Amino acid sequence: MENLPLEGIRVIDLTVVWSGPYATQMLADWGAEVIRVESCQHWQNYTRGTEARPSQPTIGRKVALPWFRGYPGWKAHPRSWNRFPWFNTHARNKLSMTVDLMRPEGMDIFKRLVPKADLLIENNSVDTLDKMGISYDLLKELKPDIIMIRMPGWGLTGPYSGYRAFGLQMEHTCGHSYIRGYKDTPPTTLTTSFHCDAVAGGTAAFAALMALRQRDRTGKGQFIEIPQIEAMIPQLGQSIMDFTMNGRVQTTVQNWHPSLAMAPHNCYRCQGDDRWINITVTSEDEWQAFCGVMGHPDWTRDGRFADALSRVKNQEALDERIEAWTVTQENIPLMHRLQEAGVPAGAVYNAADVFADPHLKERGFFQEMTQEDCGTHLYHGLPWKASKTPNRLRLPPCRLGEHNEYVYKEVIGVSDEEYAELEKAGHIGMDFIPSIP
Amino acid sequence: MNEQGLSGVRVLDLTWHIAGPYCTKYLADAGADVIKVERPDSGDPARRMAPFFKDDPHPEKSGLFLHLNTNKRGVTLNLKSETGKKIFREMVKNANILAESFRPHVMPGLGLGYEELERINPRLVMTSITSFGQTGPYKEYKATDMIIYGLGGAMFWTGHPDRPPVRLGGTVISYQVGVMAAVATVTALYGAEKRGCGEQVDISAFETIRGHIDRAGTDLIAYEYCGDYDVRSATTSSMYPQGVQPCKDGYIDISGSGVVFFPRTARMLGRPELKDRYGSREAQVNPELREEFYNDIYKPWLRERTRREIWGAAQKVNLLSGPIFSSQDLLEDPHYAERKYWKEVDHPMTGKVLYPGAPYRAEEMPWDVRRPAPLLGQHNEEVYGALGYNRQDLVKLKENGVI
Numbered sequence: 001m002e003n004l005p006l007e008g009i010r011v012i013d014l015t016v017v018w019s020g021p022y023a024t025q026m027l028a029d030w031g032a033e034v035i036r037v038e039s040c041q042h043w044q045n046y047t048r049g050t051e052a053r054p055s056q057p058t059i060g061r062k063v064a065l066p067w068f069r070g071y072p073g074w075k076a077h078p079r080s081w082n083r084f085p086w087f088n089t090h091a092r093n094k095l096s097m098t099v100d101l102m103r104p105e106g107m108d109i110f111k112r113l114v115p116k117a118d119l120l121i122e123n124n125s126v127d128t129l130d131k132m133g134i135s136y137d138l139l140k141e142l143k144p145d146i147i148m149i150r151m152p153g154w155g156l157t158g159p160y161s162g163y164r165a166f167g168l169q170m171e172h173t174c175g176h177s178y179i180r181g182y183k184d185t186p187p188t189t190l191t192t193s194f195h196c197d198a199v200a201g202g203t204a205a206f207a208a209l210m211a212l213r214q215r216d217r218t219g220k221g222q223f224i225e226i227p228q229i230e231a232m233i234p235q236l237g238q239s240i241m242d243f244t245m246n247g248r249v250q251t252t253v254q255n256w257h258p259s260l261a262m263a264p265h266n267c268y269r270c271q272g273d274d275r276w277i278n279i280t281v282t283s284e285d286e287w288q289a290f291c292g293v294m295g296h297p298d299w300t301r302d303g304r305f306a307d308a309l310s311r312v313k314n315q316e317a318l319d320e321r322i323e324a325w326t327v328t329q330e331n332i333p334l335m336h337r338l339q340e341a342g343v344p345a346g347a348v349y350n351a352a353d354v355f356a357d358p359h360l361k362e363r364g365f366f367q368e369m370t371q372e373d374c375g376t377h378l379y380h381g382l383p384w385k386a387s388k389t390p391n392r393l394r395l396p397p398c399r400l401g402e403h404n405e406y407v408y409k410e411v412i413g414v415s416d417e418e419y420a421e422l423e424k425a426g427h428i429g430m431d432f433i434p435s436i437p
Numbered sequence: 438m439n440e441q442g443l444s445g446v447r448v449l450d451l452t453w454h455i456a457g458p459y460c461t462k463y464l465a466d467a468g469a470d471v472i473k474v475e476r477p478d479s480g481d482p483a484r485r486m487a488p489f490f491k492d493d494p495h496p497e498k499s500g501l502f503l504h505l506n507t508n509k510r511g512v513t514l515n516l517k518s519e520t521g522k523k524i525f526r527e528m529v530k531n532a533n534i535l536a537e538s539f540r541p542h543v544m545p546g547l548g549l550g551y552e553e554l555e556r557i558n559p560r561l562v563m564t565s566i567t568s569f570g571q572t573g574p575y576k577e578y579k580a581t582d583m584i585i586y587g588l589g590g591a592m593f594w595t596g597h598p599d600r601p602p603v604r605l606g607g608t609v610i611s612y613q614v615g616v617m618a619a620v621a622t623v624t625a626l627y628g629a630e631k632r633g634c635g636e637q638v639d640i641s642a643f644e645t646i647r648g649h650i651d652r653a654g655t656d657l658i659a660y661e662y663c664g665d666y667d668v669r670s671a672t673t674s675s676m677y678p679q680g681v682q683p684c685k686d687g688y689i690d691i692s693g694s695g696v697v698f699f700p701r702t703a704r705m706l707g708r709p710e711l712k713d714r715y716g717s718r719e720a721q722v723n724p725e726l727r728e729e730f731y732n733d734i735y736k737p738w739l740r741e742r743t744r745r746e747i748w749g750a751a752q753k754v755n756l757l758s759g760p761i762f763s764s765q766d767l768l769e770d771p772h773y774a775e776r777k778y779w780k781e782v783d784h785p786m787t788g789k790v791l792y793p794g795a796p797y798r799a800e801e802m803p804w805d806v807r808r809p810a811p812l813l814g815q816h817n818e819e820v821y822g823a824l825g826y827n828r829q830d831l832v833k834l835k836e837n838g839v840i
Binding site for chain 1: 443463486487488490492500501503505570571572574578580581582589594596600602607612613616617618620621623626627628631632636639641643650652654656657658660661662664665667668669680682683688690692748752755758760761763764765767772773775776787790791792793794795796797799801802
């Protein structure tokens with residue numbers, strides 16, 4: 001097997017929640033040694049949970065959605081922080097060490113780790129690193145060619161530079177929420193989305209790769225800023241360009257085609273409870289094929305549906321007729337029949353549908369891993385495949401402090417005696433201190 | 438200007454629509470020399486997609502196309518003709534990267550599959566972007582932005598319980614597939630340069646989005662862990678204040694509920710004592726107190742203030758918050774003006790127009806727009822001239838429908 005492209009690259013990972021960890025997930029997936037620097041003394045909310053020790057009554061009541069708090073078996077556990085689905089989504093292939101950076105001997109350990117690293121990445125509130133005394137200047141002193149990536153929400157300058165937000169509020173301020181959701185309900189009922197986190201994470205990984213490549217050529221490291229909002233805005237290109245070119249402010253078109261250029265383009269109810277199919281007809285040929293799968297009912301010859309423009313104009317009437325047919329069909333078999341006829345269609349999958357999908361199975365998308373506090377489970381695999389570097393998940397989601405011994409002794413070079421002292425002082429451990437709720 | 442991150446990297450770009458061109462825009466804006474290869478008759482279908490400059494549906498005036506193809510040089514080439522294939526193979530010799538987004542049968546069907554191209558240029562990284570990947574039973578299936586979100590993303594649990602699932606805005610899923618393809622491409626390039634040989638990268642939009650960090654991967658892990666899957670549910674939180682509310686000039690979202698955050702909300706309202714009545718664990722889940730707080734205190738306070746006033750006040754007390762902004766709000770916002778975010782691009786058919794700017798800022802590898810999107814076939818003479826074709830050759834190629 002070929003070496004993975006990032007083997008030999010070491011990353012100090014100070015990231016929290018989702019956007020930063022998504023970047024380091026990609027680096028770890030492709031071979032970098034990513035060391036999460038965590039702390040037993042400080043709780044980063046929403047990273048390893050919303051509480052360190054959620055009680056059985058709060059978990060067991062299933063008050064929250066699975067994506068929010070679906071712990072294994074809906075059960076409390078002495079180390080729930082190693083079982084949080086949010087965290088375990090991105091934490092595969094990463095290492096975890098603990099150290100309290102708010103104490104001088106903790107900072108000393110950090111300063112001994114920096115010279116061993118190629119890249120440091122963080123996405124905390126802008127003032128967090130300042131409080132710890134970590135800056136690019138400090139890192140450069142310790143490792144002249146280091147690469148530092150920071151991921152502030154709105155950038156490091158400008159009126160909103162210090163502002164803090166979560167993904168859901170980023171969606172609002174970048175202009176995305178304005179163009180999504182139902183047409184007839186107010187924004188107060190918008191469901192959450194965290195697309196920005198994926199955008200910023202991907203962009204940070206892209207910048208990291210370029211910077212590593214450049215460092216190999218020039219010998220120079222650098223400082224990189226990923227302003228999360230500014231990474232997201234280009235993905236709303238049609239909305240932005242419509243305003244700068246035409247002065248038009250786009251709003252939501254629900255599930256219709258984004259620029260209302262084609263129809264049908266919608267999500268239709270199918271047979272069964274909460275079963276749905278997306279059907280998007282993008283050409284005249286596809287419309288004819290679609291009519292064929294429906295069995296050419298009379299209404300398809302109605303002049304109101306004769307061409308793409310007419311279908312867009314009479315879209316509500318069109319959707320009504322299509323849905324009267326789809327409710328008699330099962331969504332997944334219908335998807336296959338439409339696809340075989342050349343019509344772009346896809347069921348709206350729930351998680352159970354995804355695990356049952358034969359395409360993902362054949363491509364080996366899922367991989368089984370065992371993590372001590374979670375047991376054995378299937379995990380989603382790599383985001384892409386490379387023909388000459390067969391790759392798989394190497395390590396299960398890292399438990400808090402799981403790799404302390406390796407990082408302290410083998411990477412930093414701490415002696416056994418010093419290790420014991422740091423353990424006694426609480427820097428090294430596998431549990432959050434009891435005062436964290 | 439400094440050298441850019443990908444200066445000196447040559448990319449042959451056969452991609453179309455949104456995902457592929459957004460991938461190569463990341464490369465081109467970072468300095469790569471991207472040669473966009475379009476079909477001679479009509480070019481990239483994105484040329485016929487809205488919005489259009491002054492609503493004129495002209496193939497050189499699509500705002501989507503102009504945005505996605507900055508910094509690329511454009512040539513036309515008919516890959517179905519033998520001469521077209523010959524020219525393409527010549528171009529492959531000098532390329533570091535080939536990006537394409539056809540269905541899996543197309544390139545091998547043209548005799549231009551990775552195995553063939555590898556023989557011409559063993560260092561080539563070939564980025565293949567498809568809806569479902571190069572293998573598997575769905576590999577020839579078609580998809581659009583919404584179909585990928587429905588199969589791969591959070592669509593099933595986005596929307597209201599009594600209504601259909603609802604997709605995200607615009608075509609953000611396609612753009613994000615492009616970002617992931619760009620990461621995959623530079624990762625493979627990094628590896629290829631180290632070991633001296635390239636490879637083919639297989640990006641399946643379905644899988645990339647199914648594992649992505651906006652809860653799609655989390656939904657799967659949670660199902661494995663607890664046996665339940667996510668469904669559409671009520672959007673109101675039992676604790677308060679939480680979520681989007683109307684204010685004087687629009688809407689704002691503040692996460693100000695719970696025992697930790699309510700005292701900050703009270704400070705934002707200028708009435709810290711409110712925490713005594715509303716801030717306890719019990720009061721926070723009491724529906725009558727919730728109504729009272731919303732109707733008598735919170736909503737009237739919001740109605741008298743603008744989004745930016747409220748946002749500033751919420752940030753001062755460290756509450757996670759943000760207003761709902763439109764495209765116009767963003768273009769008129771002093772923050773982006775001060776950061777010089779918007780990029781003015783001069784294009785022969787539209788004149789100067791503002792485009793979205795840099796997604797990252799790095800001293801040693803500046804992002805920049807060096808040239809606008811290409812007109813159809815604009816660089817035929819320049820690119821084919823460098824391969825040794827003179828003007829008379831180009832006339833013949835044009836007559837034969839090759840370019």
